[in-house]
Amino acid sequence: MTITAPASTVRTLRSGVYTHRATAEELRIDVDGPHPTVSGTTPGRLTWIAPVTWDDTRQGWAGRIEYRDGGTGAAAHVLVTPAGEVTFSGCGTRPTTRRFVFTRSAFRTVGIEFDTVEGATAVTDFSLRSHPNRPAGLPDRTLTIEDVFTAQGIAMKRTGGGDVIPVSGAGDDSTWSDIELHDAMTAHWSRWADTPQWQVWTLFAGRHDEGPALGGIMFDGIGAAQRQGCAVFGDSFIAEPPPGDPNAAAAVRRMRFWTAVHEIGHCFNLAHSWQKPLGRSWIPLRVDPEARSFMNYPYAVDGGAEAFFSDFDYRFSDEELLFLRHAPEHLVQMGAAPWFDRHGFEQARRASARTLELGLRVRRAEPAFAALEPVVVEVSLTNTSPLPQTVDRNVLAGEGLTVLIEGDGREPRQWVPFARYCHRPDPVVLQPGESLSTSVFPWAGRNGFDLAEPGRYSLYAALATPSGDVLSAPLRLEIRPPADRQTDRLAGDVLTEGVGRVLAFGGSRGGSASLDRANDVLSEVAARMPASRIGVHAAAALGRVAARPGRVLTADRRFRVVEADPTAAQALLTTAYANPERAAETLGRNRL
Template sequence: MSIDDIEGTTEAAAAGDTEPSAIPIPFQRRSGVYGLELPRPTVPGTGGPSLLVLEELRVDVDGLMPTMTVSGTRTQLFGGQVTWIARVAWDAAQQGYTGTIFYRDGKTSLVPHTDVLVKLFGGFPFGGQRRARVTFTGGPAAVTRTFVFRRTAFREVGIEYDCASDATAVTDYRLHAHPNRPADLPDTHLTIESAFTRLGIAVTKTGGDDVVPVIKAGSDGLWTDIEMHDAMQVHWSKWADAPQWQVWTLFAGRSIRGHGLGGIMFDDIGTAQRQGCAVFSNSFISDPHPGDPDSDQAVQRLRFWTAVHEIGHTFNLAHSWDKDEMTRWIPLAEEPNAFSYMNYPFRFPAGEAAFWAGFRYGFSENELLFLRHAPERVVKQGAAPWFDEHAFEQIRQATSNALELSLRVNRPTTRFEALEPVVAEVKLKNTSFVPVVVDRNALLGERLTVIVSADGRDPRRWVPYARHCYLDDPYILKPGESLYAPLFLSAGLNGFDLAEPGRYRIHAMLDTASGEILSAPLGIDVRPPRSREEELLAPDVYTDEVGRVLAFGGSRGHAPALDRANDVLREAVERLPDSALAVHAAAALGNTAAVPGRILVQDSTDPRDREFKDVVPDPEQALPLIEKAYGNPVAAADTLGHIGLTRQVEQVAVALAAGGLGNPQEAARLTNDLADTLDARGVLPSVVESVRDTAAELSG
């Protein structure tokens, strides 16, 4: 007989065969945490209670903002642990809540069933202690276990606040203080603690209220992450480099990152992270709101909101628009329209005023699902590391928010094959209604900064193999018009930043005359190798010389390292013919085989005896490679990107039409196919028309 069988028979008998009605009662809260009912099941042959199994049930079907979810964690000594989650609905016929288990984390064999029926009984007005009887069905034989109500809160967390000597702490707010609010919002005085506690996360103040001398931020009075971490270790009574349900919040003056940073979860040092956050009261969150007769209350509201927002990040909550980047948890859809602490008011699609008019001082349903039911290891402070920098930063854009910077990949998915070079596109757009003067070369030089980050790894700055220095070239960017530039992100002077399988987040920042412009993050997923061939070829591909040849679109060799790189690319075409890497390799090799050029050679032992020699096209090599690279223009566009593909095809087509290869019909076909592909993918009509003009010229 299994432990499940013992518990099922023993606990069902202990609870009795009958029970009062389990119909939901409006004035009787059922939601909360339940524990296995005593007496515990006995160990066969001993008659004594079993200590082999610990189990907790979380019921979330009533109270404030219920998610209609039931979850549990079952731990078996020497047998592992599993967390399961089921969405449920009331079933009048069975007088209980029923649903299917949609998530498991851990040793799934501990809860092998697929469905649950949860009956809640006892308590007022029926008398007796509140209980939950859960029947697991689907798969193995049905099992029933009974649980006893333990507490209302799904999590219990301690918190401390300290304040720098030049800052102001805001830890409470009256919800009717500002007239822009939901019409039926209760006139409640919220503290930070009650903001969480009323939603099922019991937050209790455990100490704090230290005054932190601003000199601890250095002579400039501007806080760095290191300085805040040092202050946390000194002033937080609960500090420990270990997982714990504890949070420290520092109300500081200003971050070294400037006026545009309102708050941050700074704690990313050591093995235990996500325990400390800061709110910067001397930042934009305290700026007056012109035209708002209740500006003082608007400022107070934003300060309070910022504190709860940053504390939310310590629970590993993502921004509302970043849900698809969460790690170690269910992939969630982005929620840009969420009336949530985790959304940015000024980023709300309908505008900031509309956000406050609908905000009920809570979290979205998916966020509450995470807070209340996700495995402890991904929620608990100090356990799983944060998956990215969690900050409330005003998106500072040049010329009164006239310009927008964005990163994208021109393909249906952001998943990349193992070994596939990652090519992205950076775009600078005038989103205003007036022309804006910009530098035409702004995206091509030192003013563009790109940061690559991944879970569990330090962020790295992408440093391309070549940087360009241009004189400023003033250009009038019309309303709605954009500048574009391709980015070969896989490799640079720092090596291959995107070699390891996993999820990455890429940010771009552009330094302009009127301020820094930040992009929204681009999330990509690099897949693991699919075959032994990919694994064997990886060490040869991830070399500096191969990275350079791919980044520059080919090399004519005549240097040992570059010859080796070309050999690796030929091997990739032969051994992985159906891969995206083969498209890049064929494009690089085909370009140098088709396009005439010059190389510097040394004809004697004297290093000064060098000369340039012309290299003529090689049709025998070029034509198969061109077909491999561009024969499927849709696949080529997906991996080479629109800008790179257009440049390469036009260059190769010109060579095809010239005397070396002498094939103008093929050149015209190649460019016409390119034009059709770009047109179908929504590329600017002016670009498509330019490609068609090239095709017409080449066909004669």
């Protein structure tokens, strides 16, 4: 018979991390909350998790191992006794029992540093009873950011920080771009390293380039090690108290405090409460737009911020705690898995409404790309309902579109384009069966080249719309190995940020060493390999620029007019479009 464990029994088995001294195997026991769970990591880095209940007959916490990550092999069942004896059984093996020793109460240990831009305000704590709109039982204490995480089993300790960063780091406009934030992190964070580590950096700044509508951001999506840095923008909407608020100063401080914890939560790879299906799931995660969690927006729940904070206990949801405490380390640790990894595309696609359908395609019968051929993918949004649907004409070109790239046997990566576009709302009505479409260039972006290595890949897309997220079916494609030594030798010159940027934007007149070098490489490719797919892209980009006059911003911040070169343009465009069918296949309909 299975019953809930008596309180006295629960107290004899402390929640926390246990280890097996001989094998260094780690066990995470979590039995004093609403969802008793045991998870473990073997020396071979296999991570497993088992929901458990108290078994009165065997006097222990028992459950079936439901999820695994990495490695091979694992038992099917686990039994943990209050004495720390753990028995594994099932999967055709004889039961084995090992004794684990309590090591620590914290499931993870994380270091944090806070820095502040000159003139900005840092808010790293909040007095819980300073505002009258609160739960009646909220304790009378001042809560720090470190306290929030430590109280929930994630020991957080300050490792340094406190620097005042010159606002000049944001450039002449004094507002911060993601690149400027990243540069500030590498320059001022004492623990900066381009490698996975249990460390996070938080910057309190004035305003982002996007303006007062952006209160905070987890900006670190560049390079191999991501999710290490976030920023809070005090000169934004979070500094505006609700009209008629009885304690405006406390309301503003509360919102700044909430924003900081929210963005740090993203650094742990936590998605918003309504975005759990995005990415690729480790375990099924429930969408909860009404959650009273740091990962929800207070103003997005029914009743708005007033309803949210009247019932907010300054914590994460139970499922988010499950992820923080028990998910495989590489999914949670800063700098390891990319942002939004393992948050469940397929699960959400099956459950999503069918009024709009998001599609991915390439313009060729066989989805295979030659070595060094830039990958262009067409994205479409189709009204699959029997009624007209209103959408934004530019919905596929903005921040709402997310593309994930997963190579077989590789960790998935989020494609981060070189630029995002902010358009004025332009509603358009899609009649039943009608579509919007655009082309995206996932071959290159701020993460580098995620579609350059030979192999097979799956691409997924998600689109945020006012009526909910729309998920695509996966697009399978192949990148073929180099067909000759010349292509192989060119890889080092072609796979550079400069070439990626020039091709992503359809051409460049140069003006910097990187872009000038990229144009030289593309000129060589167009001349030496005119019949190749990369040759088509190179000739098209160079030809478009040569066909019309333009301006170049010089190093002394002056514009230099560059005249058109009709002769060169004709030769290049003839090379690019000599075979219209080939050009359409490789350039894509929207980039012809």
